[in-house]
Amino acid sequence: MAEIKSFCTHAYHAATLCGYCGRRLSFFGGRLDSKVKDFIVPLSKGGSDVPENVVACCKECHLLKGDYLNYALLPLFLNRTRLLADIRRYVREVRQVLGGHSSLVDLPR
Numbered sequence: 001m002a003e004i005k006s007f008c009t010h011a012y013h014a015a016t017l018c019g020y021c022g023r024r025l026s027f028f029g030g031r032l033d034s035k036v037k038d039f040i041v042p043l044s045k046g047g048s049d050v051p052e053n054v055v056a057c058c059k060e061c062h063l064l065k066g067d068y069l070n071y072a073l074l075p076l077f078l079n080r081t082r083l084l085a086d087i088r089r090y091v092r093e094v095r096q097v098l099g100g101h102s103s104l105v106d107l108p109r
């Protein structure tokens with residue numbers, strides 16, 4: 001398990017692309033493509049602050065995802081790939097609904 005932890009920590013620091021939408025991440029803060037730390041299983045839904053639960057993503061996906069968690073996938077908690085694929089699909093669908101009005105994500109809901 002120590003190898004997985006260290007791999008995930010390294011993957012986060014080395015990431016140059018968003019883990020959800022694949023866009024190139026900016027290292028300047030305050031932009032929609034800024035690199036942020038996202039908890040795959042949100043802390044508010046019982047996720048923990050461990051490297052295995054962290055993914056590097058853009059600020060826009062982070063805002064779109066919010067504290068999304070598909071409970072049907074919880075039994076697959078250890079299946080990170082499956083969970084990431086589910087969140088990617090969710091973020092894509094939210095984008096379609098917003099119809100490219102990505103500035104909407106900056107509005108409080």
Ligand SMILES: [Zn+2]
Pocket residue numbers: 018019020021022023057058059060061062
């Ligand atoms: Zn993204």
